[in-house]
Amino acid sequence: MADVLSYRPRTGEIPTTPGVYRFSDDSGRVLYVGKAKNLRARLANYFAPLHSLHERTRRMVTTASALEWTVVGTEVEALQLEWTWINEFDPPFNVKFKDDKSYPYLAVTLADEAPRALMTRTAGIRGARYFGPYPQVWAVQQTIELMLKAFPIRTCNNANYKRAMQSGKPCFASQIGRCFGPCSQNVSVEEHRARVDQFVSFMGSQDRKLINKLTAEMKEAAAEQHYEVAAKRRDQVTALTAILEKSAVVLRDTVDIDLFAIEQDELAAAVQMFIVRGGRVRGVRGWMLDKELDVSTGDLIDSVMQTAYTGAAVPPREIIVPELPDDAEAMETWLAGISQRKVRIVAAQRGEKAALLATAAQNAKQALMLYKTRRSSDFVARSKALEDIQEALGMPAAPLRMECYDVSHLSGTNIVASMVVFEDGLPRKDDYRRFSIPESTDDTDSIYRTLMRRLAYLAPSAESDEQQPDPASPTGLEQIEQKRKKFRYQPNLLIVDGGQPQVAAAARALADSGVTGIQLCGIAKRLEEIWLPDSDYPVILPRNSDALFLIQRIRDEAHRFAITHQRARRKKDISSVLSxxxxxxxxxxxxxxxxxxxxxxxxxxxxxxxxxxxxxxxxxxxxxxxxxxx
Structure with missing residues (x-):
């Protein structure tokens, strides 16, 4: 592989102004779209020596055969053009959003003569005011039900409204007590508009002052023996109070923010968006992202906000993120153009907003774990993963039983190793084993010692036939069964956590033990590469493949099992020293x-x-x- 790419432009040809660039392959397909404040400085990163690039970046630039760029006037224009091109070309190396939900909103059609409240998933209704998104449809419907008790407004569709106004007869929804607009013939257009204003004002502010005002009116009406008015105000207060109680109070009443938390690994990221209005969490939205290139948190935040605020959602005055993107000022300008007011992007470090960010981050962590677990647990996905592993590693059959090994220690002390077992793509926890290693020179020696102990149960015995247990005798059969139960069956695939050195140590253990018929590989965590024995180049599985997700899960489980045992031993040792x-x-x-x-x-x-x-x-x-x- 040549270290200099044939399509690399001369440094002097690349402008130093803001712009958007795109890599494409021989067929003209756009592989990656990016933006830069300084095109020359950014593109120089892609044309560094190939051995110094991240593996997936190296794969992208070697797959590409052409590079184009477009110069723009400002970073804001670069932001807009990048988003346009990503949507147009769907580049495979850009971040992929996995959001199978179309979130429902509560919309009030303010542009209509008699605005109505409705649940919708459609963005861009002319003149509509949107509230949400809500996590479920029932949450929107419940909110509408409660709000109509406090502020009865129109709910019927436009055709029924027009027919009712022309005929002078109430619409059908009004006849069954579900619509309260002018089409009910009980309220004028002006009076209805006043109710709508109250509806929108309360939904936008969630202000308790209105509840206090209605409570005072209820008491005043009751004192004057206007009991029907008092009962009406009581019902309004009850409905509005119920709406407020549906939302968790997390910040001060005056705070309106959107908060984004991100949890990621090398291949995927989970995003949680908390929508806080009037100090209360009014909605939660989540995405899963597949990453092809090694993307920074700041770049992810750029992509997430572009996705979040494309459509009906209007950004608030303040947005909380875990880390400021490099183009934070340009992003603020772009968001201000959407909301028609100044927008600040803030990285919360301490205080109540940072505490809420930590809560959102915990939700994102759980979402990422669930996403990976579901992918590896689904039968179809597991079957495909095992087939892909078989093909990628050149195995004669799918690895129905896989064992993975990891070593853990504290500065060379309390050395332990773990063995986890997956059968048919699922963990077999009763077959997990732990190993204590009294002494070792390094991780490769620990891997060798561990595997020699495990493989001794599979190796052909060097003892004579006379010394072997006799399967015909009850005692000999019992010894054989105990030996089998300790480590069960021979694996099809043996995985070690590490790169070439660890795989070489494992291969030496296989050779010294005399065990054959087991495929061996290692997974290097930094680049998620799969290494085979005696191979100068790793096997690169696609970033979003079920095969890589399954191998990752086995590796992570082995690491968890090892570190848990090592910590338990460390705690025991500390206690024993002091005791x-x-x-x-x-x-x-x-x-x-x-x-x-x-x-x-x-x-x-x-x-x-x-x-x-x-x-x-x-x-x-x-x-x-x-x-x-x-």
């Missing part, structure tokens, strides 16, 4: 660890600082100090 000191029981050990945080810090502490701990006197402090230093 050997005379006068220290479990309660004092706990207090000491809480105070100093670790045994290492406790070892560095002076006798005076140890004696300051609750329940530890000068004499015991001297004993602890001497014991740990010795």
């Amino acid at each position: 050997e000191i005379p006068g220290l029981g479990p309660a004092r050990v706990k207090v000491l660890l809480q105070h100093f945080g670790s045994v290492a810090r406790l070892k560095e502490a002076t006798e005076e600082s140890i004696s300051e701990v609750r329940g530890v006197g000068p004499q015991l402090a001297a004993t602890i100090h001497h014991h740990l230093r010795a």
